[in-house]
Amino acid sequence: xxxxxxxQLQTRAGIIPFPAYIPVTTFGDRxxxxxxVRPYLSRxxxxxxxxxxxxxxxxxxxxxxxxxxxxxxxxxxxSLFDDARISEKNGLGVLExxxxxxxxxxxxxxxxxxxxxxxxxxxxxxxxxxxxxxxSEGARRLELTIxxxxxxxxxxxxxxxxxxxxxxxxxxxxYRRCAAAFAGTGFDGIAIGGLIPRAKDRDLLFGIVDAVxxxxxxxxxxxxxxxxxxxxxxxxxxxxxxxDSSAYVQLAAQGRAWGATGSGRLHASPCERxxxxxHNLATACKSSLPLSAxxxxxxxxxxxxxxxxxxxxxxPDRIAHPPTLYLVSSHSRQRTDSENxxxxxxx
Numbered sequence: 001x002x003x004x005x006x007x008q009l010q011t012r013a014g015i016i017p018f019p020a021y022i023p024v025t026t027f028g029d030r031x032x033x034x035x036x037v038r039p040y041l042s043r044x045x046x047x048x049x050x051x052x053x054x055x056x057x058x059x060x061x062x063x064x065x066x067x068x069x070x071x072x073x074x075x076x077x078x079s080l081f082d083d084a085r086i087s088e089k090n091g092l093g094v095l096e097x098x099x100x101x102x103x104x105x106x107x108x109x110x111x112x113x114x115x116x117x118x119x120x121x122x123x124x125x126x127x128x129x130x131x132x133x134x135x136s137e138g139a140r141r142l143e144l145t146i147x148x149x150x151x152x153x154x155x156x157x158x159x160x161x162x163x164x165x166x167x168x169x170x171x172x173x174x175y176r177r178c179a180a181a182f183a184g185t186g187f188d189g190i191a192i193g194g195l196i197p198r199a200k201d202r203d204l205l206f207g208i209v210d211a212v213x214x215x216x217x218x219x220x221x222x223x224x225x226x227x228x229x230x231x232x233x234x235x236x237x238x239x240x241x242x243x244d245s246s247a248y249v250q251l252a253a254q255g256r257a258w259g260a261t262g263s264g265r266l267h268a269s270p271c272e273r274x275x276x277x278x279h280n281l282a283t284a285c286k287s288s289l290p291l292s293a294x295x296x297x298x299x300x301x302x303x304x305x306x307x308x309x310x311x312x313x314x315x316p317d318r319i320a321h322p323p324t325l326y327l328v329s330s331h332s333r334q335r336t337d338s339e340n341x342x343x344x345x346x347x
Contacts, residue, residue, distance in 0.1 A: 006220050006241050009189070011120040012160045013069040016047045018220065019236040021227070021284045022071060024049045024246035027064045028057035033249060036274045037281070042068045044278070044287045047121070049244035051075045052111060058118050065118075071244070072119035073224070074111045074166065076126045077193075079141075086127055086141060092151055093127055093144030108148045109155070116158045121189075123222075124149040126166035128194045129174075138170045146181045153186055164189040164222060167212060172204070176211040189220040189241075196225050206238055213239040229258060229284050248284055252276035258283045 009016040016022075023041065025048050026034045041048055047068055052075035058065055078095060079086050085096045095106040108125045115122035125148045127141040149165040156163055165182040167190055169175030179190060192212055199205050213221055220241040226232065227245020235243060251258065255268035258280050268276070282289050 006218075009121070009162060009220055009241075011047075011069045011162055013067075013120045014046075016069055016121075016242070018241040020046050020242040021229075021232060021286075022047050022049045022242055022244040023248060023281055023284075024051075024244050026050060026054035027061065028054065032270065033253060033273055033277065036270065037249060037277050038064070038066060040278055040281075041066045044281050044289075045285050047071055049073060051077075052106075052114060053078075055114070055118060059114075069120040070118065071121040071123070072115045073123045073244075074125040075106065076145075076166070077128055078106075079127045080130060086144065088144060091147055093125065093141070093148050095125070095127070108151050112152050112155060116156070116161055119161060121162040121164065122152075123164045123191050124152045124166045126168050126193055129168050129170045130194075131170070131197050133170070135170070138174070142168055142174060142178055146178060149182060149187070150185070162188040164191045164220075167192050168194050169208070170194075172207045172211050175208045176215060179212040180215045183216050187219065189222060190216050191222040191224060193224045195223060199226060199231070206234070209235060209238045209240060227284060232284070245284070248280035249277045251280055 007018055009018070023045050025038065025041065027050060029035065045068065047070070048066055049071040051073045055070075055072050058070075076095060078084055078097065081097070083098045085098060087094045087096055089107070092108055094108075097104040097106075106125070111125045112122070124145075126145040129138040129141050133141075145166060145168045153163060153165070165185075165187040167175060167178045167182070169178050175192070182190060190212060192209065195205060195208065198208070209221075209223070221239060222242045222244070223235055223240050224243075225245060226235065226243055227247035232243050232245075248258075252268075252273045252275075255272070255276065257276055278289055281287075
């Protein structure tokens with residue numbers, strides 16, 4: 001019998017209709033462009049995604065929370081950094097960041113506790129498996145990713161918190177095996193990570209998505225970090241219900257709009273970057289710019305056409321947490337992946 005189509009996800013903050021392009025944002029005062037975009041999010045998107053680290057300011061500044069569902073990722077991509085170590089504690093995977101003075105630890109319990117307080121949709125603590133990683137280490141990360149997900153499901157207290165199991169792997173079969181471990185167990189959805197460094201190989205990318213979809217046919221399927229609209233449309237055709245990406249604002253910080261050619265300019269003013277971010281997000285979400293945004297949407301020019309804009313002072317790179325994420329201030333952002341994928345992190 002054919003499965004009924006998945007048309008929406010019910011959360012305590014409202015319904016997320018499928019398919020959904022979910023913008024990535026941050027909270028707090030560190031990244032000004034995200035602050036400028038934030039008031040418009042609820043008019044352009046049906047939900048927002050934020051990594052655990054950048055969601056923490058919500059604990060002290062709940063007024064920053066937009067009026068739409070908030071998805072909180074575990075931040076497990078930090079396991080890719082040079083100072084990171086994945087340890088095993090009582091059968092669970094724990095992320096450790098080794099500092100000069102102290103070691104920061106992220107346990108699945110820490111992730112779930114924060115998500116139950118602040119998230120409408122939560123994702124389990126996973127450990128990406130980059131290409132060329134030794135297969136033995138990849139297998140270890142995969143097993144710890146599975147163990148963390150099952151622990152979160154067993155210890156979830158909030159039944160109105162939609163919980164997605166995060167899936168990792170290195171080839172079609174390993175992704176299939178990981179997803180199969182979650183089939184019929186009670187998760188509200190499945191999220192595929194680790195696809196960005198594999199996205200240029202379309203056969204591999206869609207092979208992974210198809211394999212995961214086949215073993216969990218009745219659950220919403222999310223893909224982390226891929227945001228180029230044409231590629232997203234293909235993912236939706238392969239049975240994906242939602243994606244998240246910060247590419248809309250990453251491109252804006254380069255003075256670029258979706259579809260523009262050229263390298264872009266790094267000296268666009270904050271107002272120009274805000275306009276471009278809203279234009280890019282509206283394009284990705286297939287939404288119309290709100291009237292309140294049209295005052296700043298004075299001109300959508302091709303990339304590289306802001307010769308008179310001033311560059312603001314540089315701010316430190318996001319080295320404490322993912323350097324592969326964009327810099328959301330009015331200066332240049334670090335690009336880390338192909339514009340053909342709209343990718344922004346190793347997730």
